[in-house]
Amino acid sequence: MNKKLNEILKDTAAVLITSPHNMRYFSGFSGGEGAVLFAFDKRFVFTDSRYIEQAENETTDFLLTETNDYLGSACKILSENCCQKVLIEDNEISARDYNRISKALGNSEIVFGSEKINTLRMVKTDEEIEKIREAEEIGSKAFEHILDFIKPDVCEKDIALEIEYFMKKNGADGISFETIAISGKRTSLPHGTPSDKKIQKGDFVTMDFGCTFDGYCSDMTRTVVVGKPSDEQKKIYNAVKTAQQIGLDTIRQGIRGCDADKAAREYIEKCGFGRYFRHSLGHGVGLLVHELPNLSPKSEIVLEENMVVSCEPGIYIPDFGGVRIEDLVIVKKNRCENLTCATKELIEL
Ligand SMILES: [Mn+2]
Structure with a gap:
């Protein structure tokens, strides 16, 4: 170093x-x-x-x-x-x-x-990458675990607590940021705080969380639905899912942060939800959960092999709800390597 x-x-x-x-x-x-x-x-x-x-x-x-x-x-x-x-x-x-x-x-x-x-911290060593990989694996396992826990009448705070408890029980040193677990209309708040609100049938539940492993952070987000999704929910979910895949397909060595952001953003705009995607596509992750490089409309930083970045488009509609899907990836020469194992199909609980 x-x-x-x-x-x-x-x-x-x-x-x-x-x-x-x-x-x-x-x-x-x-x-x-x-x-x-x-x-x-x-x-x-x-x-x-x-x-x-x-x-x-x-x-x-x-x-x-x-x-x-x-x-x-x-x-x-x-x-x-x-x-x-x-x-x-x-x-x-x-x-x-x-x-x-x-x-x-x-x-x-x-x-x-x-x-x-x-x-100087943007490009990670192999040793750093292994720590981030381990942290993200713990996160992915926590997501699988929480699926059995989410049901009507469980409250948001309990979901957040269960995710954190699971991660710490399974090798994490701590959490990398305050866990987000929000549901129903509250999912329109990109960084909403878990509340006493109980899960109801038909709710979207968005969970954004991460842990630290030997000092290095993980970060992932999934949105699930309790019961059957409405057509509007499906439409929003699919728009975010496709945009996220477009982002992943764009991230590789040699492109600028703004190029990745633009690719995903253009798709969301095409779907008619442009004004509801109000944050950047992603950010670097390492010793800090938010670090350079940013994948934002303004970021001119050219991505290099072994940078670690998130890819997390979202659509947030006030008084309706929102969806965010986030993976953590390593930038490679001609592609990116995804560190997040959890499925992105819309899970109906
Ligand atoms: Mn993130």
Whole structure:
């Protein structure tokens, strides 16, 4: 991971990392609280007494400092060595901390480096891919499990809880984001929160969930129907299902994020539901559940082999309901490899 930083370090004297995911990625330290500094051909980890033993175990070739003032200690090293230029994670730092850094490093240039740093995590190693694969497999099994659990009178919160319990019982370290389990008209909320609403016959049930395995995230969504679907429900479901397949057929090395989005979006527009698909087609997944590259109308990022992205079109009609179908895939040279095993036929429960 550190090799990737060398390019950046060529034209900047130092990189100061403060986000949990990038500390983990570039140093191995997964405690989440501290700072990691690359400067003057040295590497430093700053963390406090709660995490120092963990940092010792998880890192190699880093100089460890036990301190409650991570930023202050990092800035001290930078200013003592008259650092000219330092890259910081502008997306992750508070205004208060930015002020502290500016004051401490009065004579240095401070560069906003989040995009540059996060870009380095886009292409995954084989090891990272195996962790994501494992996490997504646990998710797919949870989906199969939950099908027996969903029935009239069970409430949304119970479905979410059961999915999470199953994933943790089956090897997950935790959940990668708050589980979405919504039903009936509430499925028109793309990111609705599970409520006490009970499942009724005729409801769509949308479940969007994921877990972490050794730090890496999974993400998948399925929509099922309880009882027989109406013609309108079938129509919406099939439009999303076909659009999702078009997205999958488009994702490969060399296309831009916006190209994949466009391919799926055009189909939904053709079906007359364009204005009800109000988010982007997908996003990168790794240590974070939402990371680069985006598959959005604005994303010019060219996909490369071994990026991991979601493909998740949806149609959401207020006061009626909605459908989303999401798989997680690895970008390959001429295609993508799907990591999500669960069926996409409309399941009637
Ligand atoms: Mn997603």
